[in-house]
Amino acid sequence: MISNDLYEAPDYYLLDELLTEEHKLIRSTVRAWVKKELTPIIEDYAQKAFFPKQLLKGLGAIAAFGPTIPIQYGGAGLDYIAYGLVMQEIERGDSGIRSTASVQGSLVMYPIYTYGTEEQKQKYLPKLADGTYLGCFGLTEPNHGSDPSAMITRIQDKGDYYLLNGAKMWISNAPCADIAVVWAKDETNSIRGLIVERGMEGFTTPEIHNKWSLRASITGELVFDNVRIPKTHIFPDIKSIKGPLSCLNQARYGIAWGAIGAAMDCYDTALKYAKQREQFGKPIAAFQLQQKKLAEMITEITKAQLLVWRLGTLKNDNKATPAQISMAKRNSVEMALHVAREARQILGAMGITGEYPIMRHMMNLESVVTYEGTHDIHLLITGMDITGENAFK
Numbered sequence: 398m399i400s401n402d403l404y405e406a407p408d409y410y411l412l413d414e415l416l417t418e419e420h421k422l423i424r425s426t427v428r429a430w431v432k433k434e435l436t437p438i439i440e441d442y443a444q445k446a447f448f449p450k451q452l453l454k455g456l457g458a459i460a461a462f463g464p465t466i467p468i469q470y471g472g473a474g475l476d477y478i479a480y481g482l483v484m485q486e487i488e489r490g491d492s493g494i495r496s497t498a499s500v501q502g503s504l505v506m507y508p509i510y511t512y513g514t515e516e517q518k519q520k521y522l523p524k525l526a527d528g529t530y531l532g533c534f535g536l537t538e539p540n541h542g543s544d545p546s547a548m549i550t551r552i553q554d555k556g557d558y559y560l561l562n563g564a565k566m567w568i569s570n571a572p573c574a575d576i577a578v579v580w581a582k583d584e585t586n587s588i589r590g591l592i593v594e595r596g597m598e599g600f601t602t603p604e605i606h607n608k609w610s611l612r613a614s615i616t617g618e619l620v621f622d623n624v625r626i627p628k629t630h631i632f633p634d635i636k637s638i639k640g641p642l643s644c645l646n647q648a649r650y651g652i653a654w655g656a657i658g659a660a661m662d663c664y665d666t667a668l669k670y671a672k673q674r675e676q677f678g679k680p681i682a683a684f685q686l687q688q689k690k691l692a693e694m695i696t697e698i699t700k701a702q703l704l705v706w707r708l709g710t711l712k713n714d715n716k717a718t719p720a721q722i723s724m725a726k727r728n729s730v731e732m733a734l735h736v737a738r739e740a741r742q743i744l745g746a747m748g749i750t751g752e753y754p755i756m757r758h759m760m761n762l763e764s765v766v767t768y769e770g771t772h773d774i775h776l777l778i779t780g781m782d783i784t785g786e787n788a789f790k
């Protein structure tokens with residue numbers, strides 16, 4: 398496939414000097430894949446609201462699925478800076494495809510690796526890592542979004558199996574997923590995690606249509622009507638909301654890096670356009686008002702790049718707190734939305750077309766600011782962390 402993608406990543410503070418040769422190699426591999434396989438097709442798929450399922454194997458091959466999962470289970474055994482760089486390069490292409498990777502790696506492979514039995518790990522992880530299987534993560538319910546602890550989906554112990562009833566809503570990958578990691582309450586009201594396979598009787602995954610955002614990512618419901626779950630499909634030892642929340646830490650970390658990729662693409666596009674587009678006899682880049690927009694964009698991108706780099710080093714040392722991750726997710730997405738809106742204006746009317754990626758990034762980011770904990774929820778997490786006061790309830 399021929400690509401005319403001329404993306405050049407902004408690196409105003411020479412952050413490359415903080416990366417190892419391995420980090421740069423992984424990043425250049427993912428960047429080349431995005432230019433060859435993703436950007437030439439993504440606008441068309443987003444316009445048509447199709448999920449490009451044919452990319453799954455390629456995503457597997459560039460270590461997008463479970464980059465930090467050990468090699469023995471099919472992962473790449475990479476560190477968290479490498480994981481962040483992979484997410485940043487993919488989201489530079491499209492947030493919906495980064496979503497697919499986030500869900501697979503952080504919300505499906507991570508809980509199986511962390512909470513699963515050896516049999517579950519052997520059965521699912523290698524096939525998820527190479528893109529043979531697609532997974533999804535069911536936490537949100539129709540009436541329980543920001544407050545997943547109030548979920549009503551239930552399992553009942555029936556002796557040699559569990560009976561699962563309930564529904565999950567807004568689930569990325571659901572209509573195409575081979576397996577779902579689902580969180581449900583047991584008879585003691587403990588939150589348990591289980592693996593549901595496509596084909597189990599009573600399990601359906603209707604698609605949610607008419608999204609204006611993440612149009613190249615497929616979203617659906619998970620409906621459980623007396624589904625018999627073999628006992629070997631439950632995570633044996635995790636029995637609280639901390640199970641799913643620990644997975645969110647992984648995914649939110651990836652989003653903190655990823656959203657910056659969308660911002661970098663918008664900035665790069667706007668800068669190139671401003672240098673070429675002439676009005677009143679000179680490039681619009683020569684006007685102070687356009688320079689203000691571009692200068693503020695690169696300042697905010699650079700600050701966010703530094704924040705996630707430091708967060709990555711904390712994560713590598715196992716010292717990153719959930720609240721630190723919340724701050725970075727919130728900051729990166731807010732920053733990226735602002736950059737996208739400013740970049741859109743620099744392109745004038747052209748900014749609203751699919752000739753350029755900006756409007757697609759902007760619409761995608763409207764989901765990213767809501768999922769994995771809304772903008773407000775992350776602020777309240779920071780508020781609680783610094784004051785000790787819980788303002789959620």
Ligand code: TGC
Pocket residue numbers: 495496497499500534536537542543544545546569638639642643645646648719768769770771774778789
């Ligand atoms: P709370 O009483 O505050 O805490 C209960 C226990 O959990 C611990 N905890 C965490 N542990 C690990 N990681 C975290 N992030 C944790 N946050 C809290 C906490 O320390 C406590 O432990 P203990 O030992 O004291 O019992 O819990 P709560 O029920 O009041 O909830 C707190 C709140 C609101 C922050 C949490 O529910 C939350 O984060 N809500 C947002 C929901 C959310 O983010 N949903 C995301 C769904 S998945 C998704 O959107 C995928 S998008 C996919 C894509 O990329 O396409």
Ligand code: FAD
Pocket residue numbers: 500533534535536537541542543544566567568569570611616764767768769770771772773774777788789790
């Ligand atoms: P609500 O919780 O109803 O919130 C509505 C508004 O009220 C928000 O502005 C919120 O900030 C605010 N609010 C809520 N509580 C408070 C409070 N205590 N104080 C102040 N303000 C508050 N979920 C999954 O489980 N798996 C997935 O794969 C998944 N993928 C998704 C894909 C997409 C495209 C989207 C849009 C969502 C996805 N979600 C997924 C769901 C997502 O996590 C939820 O939408 C999100 O957690 C918010 O829940 P809600 O939409 O029910 O909003």
